[in-house]
Amino acid sequence: MGLGSEAGKNKRHRDRETGTLGKLVSLLDFVALADGPMRFTDILSLSDQPRGSLHRQLSHLVEEGLLEVDRDGRYRIGLRLLTLASRSWARNEFRAIAEPHLHRLQEVTGETVHLGVLRGAEVIYLDKVEGQQSVRMYSQVGNASPAYCTGVGKAALSALDDAELAERISGLEYRPYTEHTLRSASELLSDISQIRARGYAFDLEEHENGICCVAAPIRSDDGHMLAGVSVTGPAYRVTQQRLQTWAPGVVVAADSIMMDMRNRMGPKR
Known part of the structure; x- marks a missing residue:
């Protein structure tokens, strides 16, 4: 599975403002730009965040309907984000x-x-x-x-x-x-x-x-x-x-x- 990990793309993510909102948007970008659903470890390898912090942020995004997580623990874009895009x-x-x-x-x-x-x-x-x-x-x-x-x-x-x-x-x-x-x-x-x-x-x-x-x-x-x-x-x-x-x-x-x-x-x- 392609993870959208080209050097230029990663640099844009890592150069982004490190505030909470910037981190959340980066996570949405990782999932949205991937070729398919992403596992936690896939996102962890791209995010440069501690495991505990990343887990909390992903949980918040799931609670808000911006991401969904399937029974295998893979993340994909949530219906709420699709509605906003629509x-x-x-x-x-x-x-x-x-x-x-x-x-x-x-x-x-x-x-x-x-x-x-x-x-x-x-x-x-x-x-x-x-x-x-x-x-x-x-x-x-x-x-x-x-x-x-x-x-x-x-x-x-x-x-x-x-x-x-x-x-x-x-x-x-x-x-x-x-x-x-x-x-x-x-x-x-x-x-x-x-x-x-x-x-x-x-x-x-x-x-x-x-x-x-x-x-x-x-x-x-x-x-x-x-x-x-x-x-x-x-x-x-x-x-x-x-x-x-x-x-x-x-x-x-x-x-x-x-x-x-x-x-x-x-x-x-």
């Missing part, structure tokens, strides 16, 4: 699925289009298609923004059931980014009730002064991915009336992304 892959695939719909929406409106995914009570921007007359704004791919005061975030929150919504927003500090920012849970819940009724959300200078948007929710069939797509522009050019005009197209884009997700990422038969 989620990461799904987000990358999700961005590729959404991309043509984002560009189409940008061509129709001429304004900046965002794609964001909900993480806890924040929205993470996965993609951004600049408008024909781009305006400087906070959003950048990879940035996080509070969900309660962004169009994409509120749209994604609206797709949650009441119990999960309450859990996600419990304990939130409603920082007033602008004079238009929602200031309490009651205000947010009232807004989300309206979003659910009409199918789309507005951000009317709630996160950034002078920036407005309209957004629609995206939800995977299994509920593991909650996201939103929006059209954003400067308030002096993008009035609420114009946002209202664009809203049906934003909803169509969100629905089209969901349909493509179902076709490409759904269960294979």
Whole structure:
């Protein structure tokens, strides 16, 4: 059995920071990069750790579901790690699925289009298609923004059931980014009730002064991915009336992304 023990690979592992997290990640690397399940002695020969310490660390990884150990004492990648990897892959695939719909929406409106995914009570921007007359704004791919005061975030929150919504927003500090920012849970819940009724959300200078948007929710069939797509522009050019005009197209884009997700990422038969 190959153990992934090339000199360069080992050097990377041994040069890694020696803290607890670094050691645990190294162990995951050893098992993940091996050609097959590894025995304790195989890992011991690569890890440069005392036998007792290594046994404790492997036990922790097994308890957390990141590794599994079979009846013969051989270690392999655990289901939890595979699930995390699958989620990461799904987000990358999700961005590729959404991309043509984002560009189409940008061509129709001429304004900046965002794609964001909900993480806890924040929205993470996965993609951004600049408008024909781009305006400087906070959003950048990879940035996080509070969900309660962004169009994409509120749209994604609206797709949650009441119990999960309450859990996600419990304990939130409603920082007033602008004079238009929602200031309490009651205000947010009232807004989300309206979003659910009409199918789309507005951000009317709630996160950034002078920036407005309209957004629609995206939800995977299994509920593991909650996201939103929006059209954003400067308030002096993008009035609420114009946002209202664009809203049906934003909803169509969100629905089209969901349909493509179902076709490409759904269960294979």
